[in-house]
Amino acid sequence: MKFDDILVKLGEFGFYQKRLYLLLCLPAISVGSFMMSLVLTMETPKHRCKIPGLYNDSYQIQGAWHQDLINMTIPPPEHADLDDYSKCNIYVYPSNVTVGDHSRAVLTPCTEWVYDRSVFKTTFTTKINLVCDDSFWTSFAKMIFYLGVLVGDFLFGVLSDV
Incomplete structure (x- = not known):
């Protein structure tokens, strides 16, 4: 049979x-869905340096005055076809230099950022600013998560057969 x-x-x-x-x-x-949740919570949205002293700064351009402030304080994109400003550096002008004279401005790393909130309102990456020099931490966290999944699969796979 x-x-x-x-x-x-x-x-x-x-x-x-x-x-x-x-x-x-x-x-x-x-x-x-549990495995995919990490992809959503650790996403790094578009961002740029926050303009120092501008408390209501946002990623979206608020007007011509805001565009002028961004152009004076944040390095422009390297290529003309890109619309993203520098994500990690900002111009700091010495007291004897005219604002906007980029040739004498000092390029320094950012300490605060603004994020594009059109897709994600907030993520783990945006809450603790895991960008620029700290961006490797997101990859590290994903690696540790999936390493735990791998070890757990082997460990609990064997335990379930006992």
């Missing part, structure tokens, strides 16, 4: 089998 013959006698893929299959898929769906 063959396997197919046994299935015909027992009954083929009916209501009970479909229901059992759906119930077995539910945990797999939750595991998939």
Whole structure:
């Protein structure tokens, strides 16, 4: 007697089998969403340096005056076709230099950033500013997470068979 013959006698893929299959898929769906949550929470949105002294600075241009402030304090993009300003550096002008004279301005690393909030309102990366020199921490956190998943798979896979 063959396997197919046994299935015909027992009954083929009916209501009970479909229901059992759906119930077995539910945990797999939750595991998939758990694995994808890291992608969303550790996302780094577009950002640029915050203009010093401008308390309501935002990533979106608020007007011509805001565009002028950005052009004076943040290095422009290296290529004309890019619209992103420097993400990590800002111009600091000595007291004897005219604002806007970039040739004598000192390029210094940012200490505060503004983020594009059109896609994500807030992420873990934006809460603790894991950008520029600290951007490697997001990759490190993802690596540790997936290393834990790998170790857990082997450990709990063996324990579930005991």
